[in-house]
């Protein structure tokens with residue numbers, strides 16, 4: 003391969019190893035990916051992507067440092083792979099299909115040609131505001147085309163995007179802006195969410211009171227609200243876009259240059275800015291998109307996630323576009339104007355692959371089937387779920403009523419840190435079983451570990467889920483805190499990436515994820531660390547101490563239960579008022595997704611003699627599993643347990 007050669011043209015001619023069809027092929031491909039990982043990924047990277055310069059080495063790695071490099075010294079720009087190379091053959095095909103919140107507003111079909119122009123304009127606007135390669139750009143936008151376009155525009159010029167989900171509060175936004183030292187924020191005058199509007203710009207203004215580093219705020223118009231614009235700092239986006247050129251040469255990036263930062267909760271402390279790099283992330287998100295959704299040219303694919311989460315990054319933007327797919331972007335919510343909205347959209351756009359979260363399925367399954375049955379869902383070929391374990395009942399509802407027992411369900415297990423899907427069935431190849439994510443994708447080597455940090459071999463076993471070999475889209479570090487990256491993921495087990503999840507491997511080798519084994523709680527598919535929520539609660543002047551645990555919830559999967567002790571200040575406010583104030587604090591510090599369902603005021607929290615809160619006991623009480631509390635005799639204060647049980651909610 004020579005410099006500047008576009009090897010991507012081979013993509014649809016040479017499909018070996020790229021598009022797995024059938025179980026036998028899966029096993030063959032998997033075997034090769036394990037026996038010869040460098041050859042496996044090197045071939046895929048070479049045959050199916052556009053590089054400006056080939057790598058010197060496919061992989062070098064050391065989990066003890068940890069340091070992982072894929073496609074060392076290769077040069078590329080991911081937007082050439084996601085946009086430019088499709089222009090010749092499918093410039094007029096829809097790349098992004100935008101479905102607005104209001105069903106009476108027209109859907110927007112953005113072709114690859116138009117996407118190219120709009121991304122280039124946006125890239126030129128960013129440049130005109132002084133954004134350079136390596137600079138961080140914070141994107142705080144609703145699910146409108148500008149969100150995907152801004153993400154791609156950053157990638158075009160080599161800026162590192164940090165998308166913050168537009169449901170996060172001003173202080174959550176501020177801490178993320180400060181952590182990555184973003185100079186520019188892109189937002190909108192507001193957002194639609196069902197029947198409500200949200201004042202996004204107001205949230206940004208508040209956040210920026212504590213972020214002096216931000217010099218420029220670019221504001222997209224969405225709801226035409228009358229907002230305050232700060233002189234010299236805030237600029238309307240549209241006039242800048244109108245004046246910008248539609249040409250923008252892609253910045254040539256190293257395969258290991260950072261592509262984006264995305265924050266995820268940890269069990270302790272501030273959120274972790276996971277850093278994903280360019281080459282490996284591109285190869286893995288594209289490869290897994292193609293195989294897990296069995297995407298065929300001409301299909302319409304829809305992932306209902308928000309681009310503020312990793313699912314949206316990998317499977318609304320990068321994975322689909324790298325495959326030249328048509329990807330739907332939905333601005334609204336599943337119950338507006340009524341509970342048929344998802345199915346109405348499937349019918350309207352003849353969606354072929356539909357990817358959503360178990361919490362959405364559970365919420366829709368509670369409603370009358372009329373909402374489903376009035377729509378023609380025959381276009382559907384593959385259904386997917388992500389973000390949390392799917393319970394059997396929800397799986398069957400999805401399979402029976404949406405897939406009509408005719409569309410395989412892919413229960414995809416992965417994480418912000420993994421960048422792409424890790425364990426999942428391949429439709430029409432892997433037989434599915436409800437609640438099982440089934441088999442590892444090619445290149446993924448799971449291991450189950452016991453309490454003594456030994457690997458558990460064989461089948462019909464359960465343990466802590468680790469991955470023992472790097473895959474191309476593993477996060478490379480935590481922004482600004484490599485030590486934390488090492489401590490969190492590579493210290494519990496030697497030479498392994500530790501996922502934080504538990505899993506079972508059944509008799510035939512299928513994996514079933516059993517849930518988090520740390521203090522992260524998955525609520526409605528959102529990853530919430532207990533520490534930041536407890537920190538928010540503890541800011542209340544009447545609160546002495548708090549502990550958060552999860553308990554099972556019909557729709558959310560888990561809900562949050564807070565145990566709170568009050569200071570002895572003669573607090574006389576009624577508890578219900580305090581509960582409201584506590585949830586208000588959580589909303590301000592994190593966002594409404596982290597609000598507690600139950601708050602129990604208690605005289606004390608059960609502690610070990612070294613002062614550690616015994617969450618295991620609190621979890622059991624919250625889940626009403628009172629006959630199995632374990633040994634409490636070693637506690638510092640066993641008497642509080644009885645009191646907590648007596649007063650449980």
Ligand code: PRX
Pocket residue numbers: 266312313387388389390391392413414415416417418419439501502503515517518524527528529
């Ligand atoms: O506990 C697992 C759960 O979600 C966690 C990762 O959350 P996050 O980084 O926000 O990424 C979510 C979207 C990829 C995991 O550690 N999880 C994710 N998918 C599944 C799951 N649990 C069970 N089954 C899944 N399919």
